[in-house]
Amino acid sequence: GQNIDQPTEMTATEGAIVQINCTYQTSGFNGLFWYQQHAGEAPTFLSYNVLDGLEEKGRFSSFLSRSKGYSYLLLKELQMKDSASYLCAVRDGTGTALIFGKGTTLSVSS
Amino acid sequence: DTGVSQDPRHKITKRGQNVTFRCDPISEHNRLYWYRQTLGQGPEFLTYFQNEAQLEKSRLLSDRFSAERPKGSFSTLEIQRTEQGDSAMYLCASSPDRGPGYTFGSGTRLTVV
Numbered sequence: 001g002q003n004i005d006q007p008t009e010m011t012a013t014e015g016a017i018v019q020i021n022c023t024y025q026t027s028g029f030n031g032l033f034w035y036q037q038h039a040g041e042a043p044t045f046l047s048y049n050v051l052d053g054l055e056e057k058g059r060f061s062s063f064l065s066r067s068k069g070y071s072y073l074l075l076k077e078l079q080m081k082d083s084a085s086y087l088c089a090v091r092d093g094t095g096t097a098l099i100f101g102k103g104t105t106l107s108v109s110s
Numbered sequence: 111d112t113g114v115s116q117d118p119r120h121k122i123t124k125r126g127q128n129v130t131f132r133c134d135p136i137s138e139h140n141r142l143y144w145y146r147q148t149l150g151q152g153p154e155f156l157t158y159f160q161n162e163a164q165l166e167k168s169r170l171l172s173d174r175f176s177a178e179r180p181k182g183s184f185s186t187l188e189i190q191r192t193e194q195g196d197s198a199m200y201l202c203a204s205s206p207d208r209g210p211g212y213t214f215g216s217g218t219r220l221t222v223v
Contacts (some may be wrong), residue, residue, distance in 0.1 A: 031210065089152070096158045098212065100145075
C-alpha cells in the first residue's frame with residue numbers, strides 16, 4: 001500500500017526553529033515534495049528532493065533519506081505568517097501522481 | 111505566465127445538478143492533473159493528462175466524473191448528478207515532463223446542498 005505519515009499538529013514561537021518529519025512507504029519513488037497551504041488556498045511549492053541529502057532554500061531546508069523512507073522540512077527564524085499546513089508528498093512509481101500525507105498544521109505564536 | 115488558473119473559485123449547487131470546472135495550466139507544461147481535497151486531508155489524485163491524452167484515472171473517479179483536455183491546453187472536469195459527498199476543493203496542477211515544477215492552481219471549492 002501507499003502511506004505517508006506526518007504529525008497532525010505542531011506549535012512553535014516566533015524566531016524559533018521547527019522540524020516537521022515525514023515517513024513514507026510507497027510503491028516506487030520519483031521525488032519528494034513539500035508544500036505549504038494556508039487555509040482555503042492552494043498548496044504552494046516549498047522544496048523538492050530526489051537524491052539523499054539536504055536541500056537549502058533561504059529559511060527552509062528539506063532532507064531526504066531514501067533508504068529510510070524519511071524526510072524532514074526545517075523552518076528557521078519562524079514568522080507568524082509561517083502558520084499554515086505543511087504537506088509532504090511523494091511522486092509515485094509512474095512519475096505522475098503525487099501521494100500526499102494529511103498535512104501538519106503549524107501554529108506560530110508570539 | 112500567471113501560473114495555473116482555475117474557474118470558478120467557488121461553486122454552490124443543488125444535489126443532482128451537473129457542474130463543470132475549468133483549468134488553464136502553465137503554457138509550457140505538457141502534463142495536467144486533477145486532485146480533490148477535503149477538510150483535514152491532503153489532496154487525492156483523480157486523473158492525469160499528457161497533452162490531450164488522459165493516461166491515468168484514479169479509482170476515486172466514479173462514472174459521474176469526466177475530464178477532458180481537447181487541444182492539450184485547458185482542461186475541464188465535469189461532475190454529473192452531484193451528491194453531497196462531492197463537496198470538496200478541486201485542485202488542478204500542471205508540470206513539465208521531468209523535475210520539480212509541479213504547480214497547483216487556486217482550486218474550485220464545490221459545495222453541494
